[in-house]
Amino acid sequence: MNVVRNSTFNTNPTADEETCFPWKLAAVRPTTVSITRLKVPPNARDEFEKACDTSNKNKFGEAEQHARSAIDKFQDYSAAWVMLGVILEEQHKTQEARHACSHAASIDATYLPASLCAAEVSARNREWEQVLDAADLALDLKSEGDPYAYYYRAMAYLHMNNPVEAKKSALQAVETDVNHDEPSFYLLLAQIYEREGDSANAIAQLQQFLKHPNDRQQEDAAKRFLAKLESQQSTK
Numbered sequence: 001m002n003v004v005r006n007s008t009f010n011t012n013p014t015a016d017e018e019t020c021f022p023w024k025l026a027a028v029r030p031t032t033v034s035i036t037r038l039k040v041p042p043n044a045r046d047e048f049e050k051a052c053d054t055s056n057k058n059k060f061g062e063a064e065q066h067a068r069s070a071i072d073k074f075q076d077y078s079a080a081w082v083m084l085g086v087i088l089e090e091q092h093k094t095q096e097a098r099h100a101c102s103h104a105a106s107i108d109a110t111y112l113p114a115s116l117c118a119a120e121v122s123a124r125n126r127e128w129e130q131v132l133d134a135a136d137l138a139l140d141l142k143s144e145g146d147p148y149a150y151y152y153r154a155m156a157y158l159h160m161n162n163p164v165e166a167k168k169s170a171l172q173a174v175e176t177d178v179n180h181d182e183p184s185f186y187l188l189l190a191q192i193y194e195r196e197g198d199s200a201n202a203i204a205q206l207q208q209f210l211k212h213p214n215d216r217q218q219e220d221a222a223k224r225f226l227a228k229l230e231s232q233q234s235t236k
Helices: 042-056 060-073 078-090 094-107 112-124 128-140 146-159 163-176 184-196 199-209 216-234
Strands: none
Touching: 042 060, 042 078, 060 078, 078 094, 078 112, 094 112, 112 128, 112 146, 128 146, 146 163, 146 184, 163 184, 184 199, 184 216, 199 216
């Protein structure tokens, strides 16, 4: 995760928290914040910041301890439950991660990261029906975070062999990502075009992705994918 941290949480207590998540939600902040989130005590926020920092350094065992400590200090800390879910999934503790994401949603059903957390855990475990359900829940919130909900929806449909719906959702993800913050959307769209046999559009999406890669493994995979498609085109 790319984490931008401030030393304190000021006017919007969820703003800095959301920079700790694997989704770029910096601009996806509600104009109103639930009363519960405003009640989070400073010592719980301190532990959350430590969880954020150690997770960013891939020290997931230590990060888990800090996330749990934040929750111990305030049981209804939805952001800490999401953070715990993300950290647990990084450690392949799938059932615990799923529970943490679900608990965050039970605290605040309108909290977008809780739905995205559930979608991510299910996606990593290739549970595509569950991914689709979580994505639809996120879309029901009608949030500016819709690009990620459409992304998970497209991913689910692609793996459920429904490329038509997959492409529709992937295009909506790209269209609603007005600042082009998430290169992964282009990579998924390339996979969908390739599934449809549209190599030209797949190549165009991969080239777009490679302008702003944010993950070394994804970048390497995209370059191999692009080379394969270009080789196939040259032999036609």
